[in-house]
Amino acid sequence: HRPKRYLKTLVLMLARGYGLRYLFFGRLYPTVEAARAKPDHIHAHFGDIPADAAFMTHLLSGIPFTFTTHSYDLFRYASGNYRDKSRFARKHVTISRYNKDYLEKKFGVHPGHIKVIHCGVDFEDLGSRGEPAEGNRIVSIARLHPDKGLDGLIRACRALKDRGIIFQCHIIGEG
Numbered sequence: 001h002r003p004k005r006y007l008k009t010l011v012l013m014l015a016r017g018y019g020l021r022y023l024f025f026g027r028l029y030p031t032v033e034a035a036r037a038k039p040d041h042i043h044a045h046f047g048d049i050p051a052d053a054a055f056m057t058h059l060l061s062g063i064p065f066t067f068t069t070h071s072y073d074l075f076r077y078a079s080g081n082y083r084d085k086s087r088f089a090r091k092h093v094t095i096s097r098y099n100k101d102y103l104e105k106k107f108g109v110h111p112g113h114i115k116v117i118h119c120g121v122d123f124e125d126l127g128s129r130g131e132p133a134e135g136n137r138i139v140s141i142a143r144l145h146p147d148k149g150l151d152g153l154i155r156a157c158r159a160l161k162d163r164g165i166i167f168q169c170h171i172i173g174e175g
Helices: 003-015 019-028 028-036 050-061 084-087 098-105 150-162
Strands: 042-045 065-069 091-094 112-116 137-141 168-172
Touching: 028 050, 028 150, 042 050, 042 098, 050 065, 050 084, 084 091, 084 098, 091 098, 098 112, 137 150, 150 168
Parallel strands: 042 065, 065 091, 091 112, 137 168
Antiparallel strands: none
């Protein structure tokens, strides 16, 4: 329906050499179907294949997108096209200042394109002692694996309890 967008996207996917050719030819139909749903915005959690798909959907449809990079998608299976994706995205989110610095230095991502949103809870915002527990609920949804740092969550809960803060903590996951 939009031949100019299609050709522009094809050229970008082929010319950059980021391995996006497989995505264009292998995932074009699901991408077009996603665009037909006419979402207001697309967010991809992980900067590799999910963000590539959001990027391609944006190029084909104009639907704005954002994406979040965590750890493995930066240090183990890094996508070589972070600079382009970040430039086209409304915002590139990452979970730490370290990751932001790494994206700037390693991939040349402009600092203004990256927003750091830390994982976790700001304990100062949990309220004072004696408040009802309904307002202080911590929920973790993660694999039960040492990589997820749930031992740190449990230590933090102990620190909250020692400070007299009433809260509930729910850990949901398998592994």
